[in-house]
Amino acid sequence: MPAAPVRDPGAWQLVRDGCRMTLCGPVADGALAIDLDLAQGPLSRRLRQARGDDPLARAVGLGKAATPPRLVDATAGLGRDAMTLAHLGCPVLAIERVPALAYLVAAAIEGTWLARNLTVRLGDAVAMLAGLADANRPDVVLLDPMFEEQGNAQVKKAMQACRALAGPPDDPAPLFAAARRAARERVVVKREASAPPLAGEPSFAVAGERVRFDVYLAPPR
Numbered sequence: 001m002p003a004a005p006v007r008d009p010g011a012w013q014l015v016r017d018g019c020r021m022t023l024c025g026p027v028a029d030g031a032l033a034i035d036l037d038l039a040q041g042p043l044s045r046r047l048r049q050a051r052g053d054d055p056l057a058r059a060v061g062l063g064k065a066a067t068p069p070r071l072v073d074a075t076a077g078l079g080r081d082a083m084t085l086a087h088l089g090c091p092v093l094a095i096e097r098v099p100a101l102a103y104l105v106a107a108a109i110e111g112t113w114l115a116r117n118l119t120v121r122l123g124d125a126v127a128m129l130a131g132l133a134d135a136n137r138p139d140v141v142l143l144d145p146m147f148e149e150q151g152n153a154q155v156k157k158a159m160q161a162c163r164a165l166a167g168p169p170d171d172p173a174p175l176f177a178a179a180r181r182a183a184r185e186r187v188v189v190k191r192e193a194s195a196p197p198l199a200g201e202p203s204f205a206v207a208g209e210r211v212r213f214d215v216y217l218a219p220p221r
């Protein structure tokens, strides 16, 4: 991808400053700026404070498994959930269909400890999950297709950026169906705490602070 010689205030751009990569929105749209800083700030704190008994980790089955589950995060977005799980030891393939977001996450983890466990791929997760060879099917598929306003100001700002780039949410049914077919063990769907389940009653749910993780266990084979 060619580098622009100067910042264009009318366009979305990825701006590199040393090892920090920032996604900058058009000034006319409020100049959203999202950076994935692994050295300091909220993301770095979130990773340092992550524990194996956190709701997300419990929902993917991290606590119980003898070895960390292999995951596909099919809605990578800004990669925070994928990074958290990779930091906790899970091999994660993160799929994101918006090029700027996929590139931002890939650039943020490049050369860091997270790159050992986390791979970022640009593409449509419905097609990519369907195309997985049997040997590459993950234990767990994580879905976070929600776009509602949620959480604190930082989270809202990040969601605004995701929404502005990703456009309106589409029907999540094909993604859920592809996830169900691909996951050997479970599909985990992240929802706002008060939102109804995405795809009927889950096997069980794990409550987080502001969100809920609905867990759909694969039927026994």
Ligand SMILES: C[S@@+](CC[C@H](N)C(=O)[O-])C[C@H]1O[C@@H](n2cnc3c(N)ncnc32)[C@H](O)[C@@H]1O
Pocket: 074, 075, 076, 077, 078, 079, 080, 081, 082, 095, 096, 097, 098, 101, 123, 124, 125, 126, 144, 145, 146, 147, 162, 166, 175
């Ligand atoms: C709410 S964000 C995910 C936030 C993410 N959990 C995080 O920790 O930053 C949802 C993302 O899913 C992506 N997405 C939705 N459907 C997708 C699909 N079929 N394939 C790939 N990405 C998809 C959107 O582009 C958007 O960036």
